[in-house]
Amino acid sequence: MGKLSELDLSMDPFADGPIGSSAENLHSAKVTRVIAKLSEVAIKTGKRESCELKYAQSIADDPDWAVAQRDENVSFYRWQGNYWKPQTKHEAQKHAFTWLETNEPGLVSAKLATQCSQSAQFKAAVLPGQPAADIVPLQDCWIVVNADGSLSVRTPDRSVGVTYQILASLNAAGATYVPAPVPGGTFFHSFLLTSLPNLEVRNLVQEYCGYTLLNDTRFQVAQVWQGQGSNGKSVLLKIMQKLHQKSAAIRLDNMEKFGLQSLVDASLAVAAETPKRGINEQVLKACITSDPVVIEAKQRNEFTYHSTAKWIIACNRFPHINDETDGVWRRLQIIDWNVQFDKRNRIERLDELIIERELHHVVNWCLEGLQRLLRRGSFDEPQSVLANTMREKESSNTVLAFSEDYSVGYSEGGKTLAKDAIYEKYLSYCEECGHTPCGNVEFWSRMRAGFPHLKETKKREGGRQKRHVNLAFFQPEPEDMTTQEEINEAFK
Structure with a gap:
């Protein structure tokens, strides 16, 4: 309107009096430009709204796009031919930007691409549910692990919500698959045997x-x-x-x-x-x-x-x-x-x-192990692995290690030990082993966890009341142990 107000009144088409042809042409041209400018803004505004809707509808019509909602957060997934790949925010916005370049080149902007991507979340299909079968999604096929441990080859299916991929191909032919053992002479075979x-x-x-x-x-x-x-x-x-x-x-x-x-x-x-x-x-x-x-x-x-x-x-x-x-x-x-x-x-x-x-040898090795595991139904941990766990458990828990090394157990016949005497023995044990000891409160908290039937009593010793517990040290008595002199005598 600022531009129109600056025009000469004689050029006003609504003013009284005659208008010259040249003035009329000039005025018409200016009015046309103003109207075109205003129309362009209106059209752009209208198109921006319809762009978001058009893009959202294109996503809704595309079977390769889906969304998953987690609480208030929504994430895009895109079908890759063999699995649903989660899309980063950048990937989703880049797809919208590319769509604008093709369909609305005059309106392309990063802001509009972001708005289109956000709008499409309301129209996209919901990500399919997780597979009921045990599926290993490879790059060129899916391997289905059957109840009996056998393996079947299956064509990837976008109606199944597989959202991860194993980056290997097997070129599996036929309906069933038998993993080949790792060939001797390969790097992987040598690695397994030596490591x-x-x-x-x-x-x-x-x-x-x-x-x-x-x-x-x-x-x-x-x-x-x-x-x-x-x-x-x-x-x-x-x-x-x-x-x-x-x-x-x-x-x-x-x-x-x-x-x-x-x-x-x-x-x-x-x-x-x-x-x-x-x-x-x-x-x-x-x-x-x-x-x-x-x-x-x-x-x-x-x-x-x-x-x-x-x-x-x-x-x-x-x-x-x-x-x-x-x-x-x-x-x-x-x-x-x-x-x-x-x-x-x-x-x-x-x-x-x-x-x-x-x-591909690594995948076959993994599939062979998976078959064995599923047929057995559980892991069969070797004794050495169980021993490793106990060793580290004792190492992390100095109270447990102390109890094991000193054979601490429940006492019999009503016998008890003073709590402070047990704790003093524990402190000496930690000093000898180079461990950092627990405080008194933490020590007894862990002892109670290890000995749930621990009972505490009070006894008077030397004129003072002391707290006792129904625990004892079950170590071999000195006379039951072989002396160094006896060992030396045996090897003479």
């Missing part, structure tokens, strides 16, 4: 690696790969990470707020750095067992999530765990990687060579 020489332990690792291919956490266990460097554990860890389309790297001392956001849609969780202390044991247990955990993601509301990732914790030295209830310990299989290789016997870039040339 995991114990057959029982190797079989357990194989079964767990096979377990990671499933889309649930039915066995509710994690594996801990422990040992000093140059022993092969990092090689297998990198191979397994490469095998999974999405693996989450988790810090065990940062499992709150944003620390768990990478778990969403991950099929494998890896903790390659373990702190000495500060592990949130309850959250770790919940993640291993697929119990609900609260996840916070940047620029999103927090939401509740049930993780289906399987856990591999790699460490040089086992972290300190305070668990008194066995809630965490019974979820852990501790594997010692004891073989160390010097530089002369090491193959440089071994993990890369196996990934580049032999990943």
